[in-house]
Amino acid sequence: MEVKAVVTSVAFGILLLYVYLVNSDKSMGNVDIPAFKKPDANTWINDRQMNPEKQYNNTLDNKQQEGVPQQRRKVNTAHQTKRGVFYLKVNKAGSSTLQAMFNGYADKHDQIVGMPCSNSGVDRHLVGWPEPFKPEHLIPLSKNYTHWEHLNEHIKYSSKIKQVMAPGSVFVASIREPFSHFFSYYNFYYMEKTYEGYLKGPNKFKYFLDNIKTMPHLELIHHMPPSNPIAQCFGIKQEELYNTIAIQEKIEEIEKEFDLVIVVEHIEESLILLTECSDLTIEDVVILKNANVRNLKKSKPILTPNEYENLIQWNLADSMIYNHLNKTLWEKIDNFGRDKMAIKIKELRMAQSIKQKECDSVKTKPNLKRIEDLKIKHDCMIQNLNHVGADKYFRNKMTEKGIYDIEKAQKTCKYPPGKHGE
Numbered sequence: 201m202e203v204k205a206v207v208t209s210v211a212f213g214i215l216l217l218y219v220y221l222v223n224s225d226k227s228m229g230n231v232d233i234p235a236f237k238k239p240d241a242n243t244w245i246n247d248r249q250m251n252p253e254k255q256y257n258n259t260l261d262n263k264q265q266e267g268v269p270q271q272r273r274k275v276n277t278a279h280q281t282k283r284g285v286f287y288l289k290v291n292k293a294g295s296s297t298l299q300a301m302f303n304g305y306a307d308k309h310d311q312i313v314g315m316p317c318s319n320s321g322v323d324r325h326l327v328g329w330p331e332p333f334k335p336e337h338l339i340p341l342s343k344n345y346t347h348w349e350h351l352n353e354h355i356k357y358s359s360k361i362k363q364v365m366a367p368g369s370v371f372v373a374s375i376r377e378p379f380s381h382f383f384s385y386y387n388f389y390y391m392e393k394t395y396e397g398y399l400k401g402p403n404k405f406k407y408f409l410d411n412i413k414t415m416p417h418l419e420l421i422h423h424m425p426p427s428n429p430i431a432q433c434f435g436i437k438q439e440e441l442y443n444t445i446a447i448q449e450k451i452e453e454i455e456k457e458f459d460l461v462i463v464v465e466h467i468e469e470s471l472i473l474l475t476e477c478s479d480l481t482i483e484d485v486v487i488l489k490n491a492n493v494r495n496l497k498k499s500k501p502i503l504t505p506n507e508y509e510n511l512i513q514w515n516l517a518d519s520m521i522y523n524h525l526n527k528t529l530w531e532k533i534d535n536f537g538r539d540k541m542a543i544k545i546k547e548l549r550m551a552q553s554i555k556q557k558e559c560d561s562v563k564t565k566p567n568l569k570r571i572e573d574l575k576i577k578h579d580c581m582i583q584n585l586n587h588v589g590a591d592k593y594f595r596n597k598m599t600e601k602g603i604y605d606i607e608k609a610q611k612t613c614k615y616p617p618g619k620h621g622e
Contacts, residue, residue, distance in 0.1 A: 284369030431517035595621030
């Protein structure tokens with residue numbers, strides 16, 4: 201009898217506990233708190249609106265963004281978007297391919313894109329080059345907007361960029377192995393023509409390397425440097441290019457200020473890591489075939505040990521930057537997990553195959569009418585523009601939306617744009 205009473209009492213207690221939990225659940229709501237979940241874009245935007253003074257962290261390394269003036273932390277009053285992206289377009293380091301990819305993302309999310317007004321003619325796409333970045337190098341924003349959300353042009357990096365980009369923006373750059381990079385750079389910027397009075401023999405590239413200690417530092421076309429172009433894009437001073445202490449300090453600055461440095465030789469792994477430290481998805485980092493990307497199919501010569509060492513010494517800063525950041529990339533890959541990375545790369549390749557087929561299919565369809573087909577055609581068109589076409593497209597788009605202050609630009613720009621931002 202006593203046992204029966206105990207059982208009845210326990211059952212009644214369980215029933216009361218169940219009723220309490222149900223009522224508690226209704227009052228509290230079903231709230232999951234998953235670990236390491238990427239922040240939802242809408243949540244982030246709403247939080248930014250409610251707390252305009254709040255400092256926002258970069259997600260991958262949990263680094264605080266510092267030095268952002270108070271007025272830059274205000275919200276773009278008429279605009280909501282994904283987190284901003286700054287891409288340092290490094291010469292001959294996959295930059296045109298990556299720029300096309302980032303252009304697609306900026307257009308898809310109607311981001312506020314910065315366009316230069318500091319250079320003219322064929323150099324119009326350069327942001328103040330060869331000077332370090334200054335805000336007046338960009339077409340100014342109208343009064344409703346306080347910061348840029350997307351910038352991916354050739355630029356000499358300066359910490360002032362942190363001041364003009366939207367709080368929480370992701371900072372990305374790309375680098376390339378020193379030999380393949382310099383050989384491509386040598387041909388792309390016609391170094392053979394610039395140095396024609398100093399070169400002899402059938403293979404002038406190898407002659408250049410064999411006699412590199414006698415070669416002067418001559419400015420190339422578009423005001424480009426003959427050595428260490430990667431380091432100079434990152435903003436290292438001319439007099440510090442062969443100072444190992446100064447180079448190491450620059451490397452530490454890059455690690456602190458950039459969320460990710462893409463290594464071209466490991467582009468797929470880099471793009472997967474990009475999706476982890478930004479709001480870009482697998483579909484956003486798909487790279488399409490671009491007929492406008494200029495690929496010089498020249499086979500690299502076989503270098504002697506002395507020629508290779510001369511190349512490394514000529515590009516000492518670039519070599520040190522590459523060696524360190526390539527190692528950093530693989531540390532991030534190991535932290536991410538190599539098995540997980542292999543799965544994600546398969547997803548990326550599948551997404552790339554699907555997107556490329558979609559783009560190829562709309563090319564052959566006449567008189568497109570379906571909204572879906574027209575959207576696909578537009579998205580594919582954006583990623584297939586060369587830098588001149590993309591420059592014109594975004595200037596027009598930003599101006600028509602009233603984002604650029606063309607009247608103010610007449611006073612602040614060295615080469616003021618016209619009424620359409622051109």
